[in-house]
Amino acid sequence: MEEIIVADISHLKKSFGDNDVLKDISFKIKQGENLAVFGKSGSGKSVLIKCLVGLIEPDDGKVVLLDSDVSELNNDELNVLRKKIGFLFQSAALYDSMTVRENLEFPLRDLKSKPQQEIDELVLEALTNVGLEEAIDKMPSELSGGMRKRVGLARTLILKPEIILYDEPTTGLDPITSQEISELILDIQKKYNTASIIITHDIECARIAANRIIMIKDGTSIAEGTYEELSQSKDEFVRSFFNIKSRS
Amino acid sequence: MLANSKISNKMDSKKVTTSSENSYGKSLKGFFEEVTLLTRFTVRFFKELIKPPYEFNEFFKQSYLIGYKSLPLIAITGFIMGLVLTIQSRPTLAQFGAESWLPAMVAVSIIREIGPVVTALIFAGKVGSGIGAELASMKVTEQIDAMEVSGINPFKYLVVTRILSATLMLPILVILSDVISLYGAYIGVNLKGDVSFDLFFIKIFDKLVFTDVFPAVIKTFFFGFVVALLGCYKGYNSSKGTEGVAEAANTSVVYASLMIFILDMIAVQVTSLFS
Numbered sequence: 335m336e337e338i339i340v341a342d343i344s345h346l347k348k349s350f351g352d353n354d355v356l357k358d359i360s361f362k363i364k365q366g367e368n369l370a371v372f373g374k375s376g377s378g379k380s381v382l383i384k385c386l387v388g389l390i391e392p393d394d395g396k397v398v399l400l401d402s403d404v405s406e407l408n409n410d411e412l413n414v415l416r417k418k419i420g421f422l423f424q425s426a427a428l429y430d431s432m433t434v435r436e437n438l439e440f441p442l443r444d445l446k447s448k449p450q451q452e453i454d455e456l457v458l459e460a461l462t463n464v465g466l467e468e469a470i471d472k473m474p475s476e477l478s479g480g481m482r483k484r485v486g487l488a489r490t491l492i493l494k495p496e497i498i499l500y501d502e503p504t505t506g507l508d509p510i511t512s513q514e515i516s517e518l519i520l521d522i523q524k525k526y527n528t529a530s531i532i533i534t535h536d537i538e539c540a541r542i543a544a545n546r547i548i549m550i551k552d553g554t555s556i557a558e559g560t561y562e563e564l565s566q567s568k569d570e571f572v573r574s575f576f577n578i579k580s581r582s
Numbered sequence: 583m584l585a586n587s588k589i590s591n592k593m594d595s596k597k598v599t600t601s602s603e604n605s606y607g608k609s610l611k612g613f614f615e616e617v618t619l620l621t622r623f624t625v626r627f628f629k630e631l632i633k634p635p636y637e638f639n640e641f642f643k644q645s646y647l648i649g650y651k652s653l654p655l656i657a658i659t660g661f662i663m664g665l666v667l668t669i670q671s672r673p674t675l676a677q678f679g680a681e682s683w684l685p686a687m688v689a690v691s692i693i694r695e696i697g698p699v700v701t702a703l704i705f706a707g708k709v710g711s712g713i714g715a716e717l718a719s720m721k722v723t724e725q726i727d728a729m730e731v732s733g734i735n736p737f738k739y740l741v742v743t744r745i746l747s748a749t750l751m752l753p754i755l756v757i758l759s760d761v762i763s764l765y766g767a768y769i770g771v772n773l774k775g776d777v778s779f780d781l782f783f784i785k786i787f788d789k790l791v792f793t794d795v796f797p798a799v800i801k802t803f804f805f806g807f808v809v810a811l812l813g814c815y816k817g818y819n820s821s822k823g824t825e826g827v828a829e830a831a832n833t834s835v836v837y838a839s840l841m842i843f844i845l846d847m848i849a850v851q852v853t854s855l856f857s
Contacts (some may be wrong), residue, residue, distance in 0.1 A: 387731050413733040427728035430719075441732040493732075 338365040340497055340529045346395035348381055355381045357553035366527045368519065370534055370544035378553045379533040383499050387421060388412050400496060420495035424502040426486030428474040435470050438489050460488040464518060480511035487518065500532040504539045516542035537575050623815045627745055630738045640743040648709050649751035659704055660759035664692060664766025672774065685782050686789035688767045693790065697760040698798050699846055702805035705752055706838040710813040713744055714834030717817025718827040741818060745810040752806030753799050793857050801849040808841045
């Protein structure tokens with residue numbers, strides 16, 4: 335069966351003043367594949383993911399998502415593309431002034447033709463997927479860090495995106511909740527056949543959720559492979575992450 | 583030795599002059615950059631304002647929050663303003679035997695100048711800082727980015743609705759504040775006298791003309807616009823985490839207050855040209 339490439343990133347570069355954050359990043363993702371972009375804090379992972387959705391404009395290189403070149407789209411076309419891409423922020427970025435229900439309904443506001451009953455069903459389905467039906471009328475301030483991440487994930491899922499971008503999905507969570515979130519990412523991939531880019535520095539999250547891992551160091555990709563392949567790597571930098579894991 | 587010391591002093595003073603010139607140069611450059619960015623922000627507001635889709639629900643919600651929720655504060659300050667102005671003006675007018683002019687004088691002062699300016703300053707303190715802090719907080723917690731990646735235009739949803747609401751709500755608040763101030767003035771007149779409600783207002787409307795009321799209301803649209811514009815601009819472009827939130831709230835009020843006085847000065851000049 336022919337593999338469908340849903341994201342093609344080639345020679346991406348981005349600098350802030352004299353600081354070259356992304357020097358030359360290239361990779362492709364197939365439909366239904368989870369790719370972890372792995373590296374130390376400050377290695378340019380979050381900048382990379384923001385370049386993909388046009389939140390940051392890259393200096394050079396090409397980002398093609400779902401056959402659309404992001405740099406060639408006007409604002410309206412970019413907004414149409416963005417609706418097909420889910421983005422889970424590091425802080426979950428829930429709207430403080432809205433309840434969980436309103437947070438989930440917010441991305442659906444353009445679907446005015448849909449009856450309220452159908453919108454309610456979509457909200458409930460998204461919350462059921464993350465196991466938080468009971469939190470529907472709570473405010474974000476009443477939720478724990480893990481619950482906020484789950485609600486953020488439910489909001490990401492509600493538009494049934496074809497690609498999901500996760501920015502540090504397990505950062506700031508305890509190991510048990512981190513594992514639950516990682517398993518949830520895997521479940522979503524299996525259930526909806528979505529492609530995902532998981533930005534992380536949590537090797538356990540990459541092991542559970544990713545089919546393939548790209549390692550970034552100083553703005554360049556230095557290694558690529560499955561968890562098993564990279565754990566056998568002879569590169570000292572790559573091995574250091576796995577050594578920390580085996581020590582813990 | 584003395585010659586060396588003189589040369590060194592000269593060099594030091596030269597260094598100080600150069601460094602202060604650099605600092606002035608930087609400040610001037612920063613000022614023009616800020617003005618350019620603010621102009622672009624304003625142009626974008628007008629472009630987004632006329633472009634569909636329109637965010638009516640958010641506009642009505644903001645109008646309720648900005649207008650209705652500011653009403654108690656505006657009412658209390660308006661009442662005190664009228665009362666205090668009357669009490670303070672009475673002794674001076676009494677010296678000239680012109681106490682009967684008190685209602686008209688207070689009314690003209692309130693409606694022409696004090697009402698719009700004081701109400702706008704209070705509005706800037708409450709609404710301008712609130713908008714600045716709210717948007718800055720949304721910016722640093724990535725909520726604005728979250729809207730953008732959901733395919734929703736955050737500028738239209740957050741900025742356009744707030745500026746439009748503030749522009750339309752402040753004139754209404756000023757009119758209400760003026761009415762309540764005049765009631766405060768009526769109470770103030772009756773603290774040391776006995777003037778009926780009807781007579782008090784007959785004396786006011788005897789002296790009040792169209793050119794007292796109309797320009798005073800028109801300028802409040804501009805006051806409301808700059809208060810919200812600066813709040814939105816500072817909040818929407820905030821950075822530096824929680825420090826940025828405090829800075830946005832603070833600078834929104836300071837710049838808005840300054841702009842209210844500048845606009846008022848311009849409005850007075852323009853009005854005097856036509857009257």
